[in-house]
């Protein structure tokens with residue numbers, strides 16, 4: 305199904321009607337929120353750690369030209385190659401040509417959002433190169449010909465029965481039981497192990513790039529990215545230019561908040577620091593290392609009021625705490641990146657007129673900014689995008705009218721109060737008649753506050769008396 | 773397809789846009805090298821005194837096993853016991869590290885093989901550089917002594933360390949490597965391993981044994997014994 309960020313509303317409605325998706329999504333969100341609480345609560349100074357990590361990224365972005373050059377020369381010194389792609393097509397063309405030169409026919413791939421951004425798999429397949437995703441969740445959505453529904457839980461919209469059926473259909477392994485989750489995972493392991501051992505090349509993303517060492521940092525829980533970068537003869541890294549940090553210690557600052565935000569642990573199962581291809585008598589590791597760096601509008605973002613979003617380390621915390629994402633899941637966004645960070649990035653990368661719904665899919669509760677380990681002011685960025693939509697006259701008519709009506713009404717406080725009181729009263733009556741409408745007390749906060757204040761006149765501060 | 777020319781053209785355009793986005797007037801020269809923010813803060817509470825209990829707690833919390841043995845010579849017998857208990861073949865993959873190879877494997881009834889001969893369901897033993905108390909990680913670096921293949925291809929992974937090889941923080945690992953390799957050629961891969969491999973991709977339920985080892989055990993023993 306072709307996806308576009310244009311029809312958010314209708315896809316969101318479909319997602320909310322999909323009971324299985326709702327149940328699975330709820331389960332995943334509960335788990336990820338609990339892990340976030342556990343990870344950030346296991347240290348007493350998480351805020352200090354976030355400040356350090358975000359200062360590192362801020363500094364790097366402000367000096368990205370310097371660090372990019374340093375990174376490039378270190379990779380070359382260590383025997384690797386660096387390529388630059390301005391657009392998604394450039395990246396795909398470069399990767400395909402690298403593969404063709406070495407006669408690569410089969411590729412194992414670790415999870416990479418940049419490759420999703422560029423549609424690399426499709427391009428490789430069109431060039432007759434077989435590519436297999438090796439992250440369990442990514443592999444499941446790949447053989448189902450679907451798109452990932454969550455940054456860290458790509459196949460979360462499927463239940464075990466559907467996955468077992470997919471495996472039975474795709475793997476020619478004879479009659480077997482796939483009722484239990486460990487059986488499913490063990491089969492994935494077995495099938496993919498063969499692919500690792502036979503692949504001509506491995507492609508991975510990068511969680512961090514280190515300028516000081518020309519290093520690439522890969523973080524996984526499954527160990528699949530490590531197999532992609534260790535077993536085949538060639539390793540191709542595809543990454544956005546914003547992934548850089550100055551040195552090893554700075555990478556540590558970022559890693560400290562990444563795993564704690566995402567997995568609840570101090571560190572994910574595997575964190576690997578890789579530099580250059582194999583050398584001398586080592587007989588494992590790739591003979592060739594290529595790093596393909598993608599711009600795709602990042603250099604424009606740097607000069608814009610949205611620069612802060614480049615600190616994003618794709619930890620998924622903002623979406624896991626977003627009330628809108630929690631109801632709709634990732635597919636509704638129709639774009640590679642979803643949730644609050646996706647609602648900022650997609651309009652910038654794909655054009656605001658093509659993704660005008662996304663910045664509106666926000667309740668402005670601010671939770672995303674509170675949990676973001678990189679302290680990105682997501683609600684502010686979304687508000688700025690909504691402002692741009694209004695300026696361009698592309699925001700929805702009902703939004704424009706609604707906001708204009710509100711602005712007019714807010715200028716006349718008495719009228720505002722009368723109308724909101726009447727609205728609250730009407731909701732309360734409706735709530736009594738139709739039980740599917742959430743219960744409403746029938747009074748606005750403003751009127752309750754004023755009443756309390758009147759009652760306790762002389763008894764002290766209004767707020768305190770309200771609490772009593 | 774001349775991807776070198778394409779890449780060079782892209783490089784020029786990317787740097788140009790970067791510099792204009794960052795409002796640079798000139799290229800940064802050596803004298804204006806940017807200074808990154810100071811050393812990062814450590815997570816609190818900070819470990820003090822004996823690091824072993826800190827490491828042990830962190831490693832066990834993430835599904836690893838931590839065992840103390842009296843001396844390195846006891847390692848083969850211990851590994852044999854576990855393999856027998858798990859009904860797995862009595863065979864381990866080892867790298868070229870002599871300190872591990874020279875242990876009494878044969879006497880413990882264990883056959884030794886190279887990392888290139890790893891079969892599915894097999895065990896492997898490696899020597900780590902150090903363990904990190906902050907995170908519960910064990911750190912390896914690549915090379916023929918301890919090939920990275922063992923770390924990721926075996927089903928049961930045993931790591932050998934001395935009790936004095938636990939460091940408090942991530943940053944201490946870089947100090948060890950800098951002391952060892954200086955400004956020269958660093959190992960191709962430095963791997964931090966935290967427990968067995970796992971996935972939560974099926975119905976958000978954590979399942980151990982994704983692509984890497986299903987079982988991970990850190991063996992602390994005194995080398996002298």
Ligand code: SF4
Nearest residue numbers: 616617619620622676
């Ligand atoms: S915006 Fe912040 S919370 Fe969201 S994915 Fe990026 S770093 Fe994580």
